[in-house]
Amino acid sequence: MAADSGATVQESKDDGPKIPDKKKTKFDVVIIGAGPSGYTAGIYCSRAGYDTLILSGILPGGQLVNTTEVENYPGFENGIMGPDLMMIEMRKQCQRMGTTIVDDEAVDVDFRRKPLKVLTASEEYEGRAIIIATGANPRKLGLEGEETFGGKGVSYCATCDGPFFRNQELVVVGGGDSAVEEATFLTKFATTVHLVHRRDELRASKVMQDRAQSNEKIKFHWDSAVTDIKGDQKVQEVVLKNLKTNEESKLTVGGLFVAIGHEPNTKLFKNQIDLDEEGYVILKNKTHTNIEGVFAAGDVHDRIYRQAITAAGYGCMAAIDVDKYLTESADKQE
DSSP states (O other), rough: OOSSSOOOOOOOSSSSSSSOOOOOOEEEEEEEESHHHHHHHHHHHHHOOOOOOEEEOTTGGGGGGSEEEESSTOOOOOOOHHHHHIIIHHHHHHTTTTOOOEOOOOEEOOOOOEEEEEEESSEEEEEEEEOOOOOOOOOOOOOOHHHHTTTTTEEEEEEHHHGGGOOOOOEEEOOSHHHHHHHHHTTTTEEEEEEESSSOOOOOHHHHHHHHHTTTTEETTTTEEEEEEEEESEEEEEEEETTTTOOOEEEOOOOEEEEEEEEEEGGGTTTSSSTTTTTTTSBTTTTBBOOOOOOOOOOOOSOOOOHHHHHHEEEEEEEEHHHHHHHHHHHHHH
């Protein structure tokens, strides 16, 4: 549904997509973000009887809209395409429950006073409770080939995509715990995993380093960087450059996994709620932030699991916490 300077909605007779009625800007719950956590929170809040708005952003659906087949989300025996899961299944279920979805991007918030406010470029929304579900984006290498082969051999999640690369040689870029963990995980499927790191030693914890260095399937490429990604319909070759000698080499591989960290989408909330040194939302209790009435769900605070199913789980938890908060708030006013 296209954004339209803020809209309330009414059900069509066939229980299909909602249509704009008149401008509405005040809701019980405003959810910022439309990935698995945001949609799940919307389903639960709407089913609980709350007037719920999701601001989906300019590109709704979260990271899964950039993936191809998803095999590890429960309920789909034969898997499902990422965009279909997000833009058809989750979105339509959310709308059927009564959630208002506006495809507009939050550009500012005001959590310093009640009512809590979320602003887009064209509208100001108020909510009795806010759920932050803006997710996180993987850091990229900045190569043209990342865009060309996204979902065609370039991945940012070994747990998600590793099983698609059985009996192939793979490259993992990075030197921290995440990179070493992903490289180790991928040895379950790959014939060889080439771990490429810009330095001459890993930054990962000693236990992770020992585990990787004792794994015969992992080959280390020190002081090196990936400078190009090549292929026809999918990744077939990566070009490495030794940063000390400037010597270039090529690896024939089936996939490239980038594991150089994630960036939570929280710049919007700086100086509004507590964030850690990397920008992740700090939770004070369950899904509560340090501001009363403001909650967070999914990759925006979860630096460990980062899966669609765990994000959905956090969305459920946040919605239940919101229900308790709003119920208790109503009781206090009586």
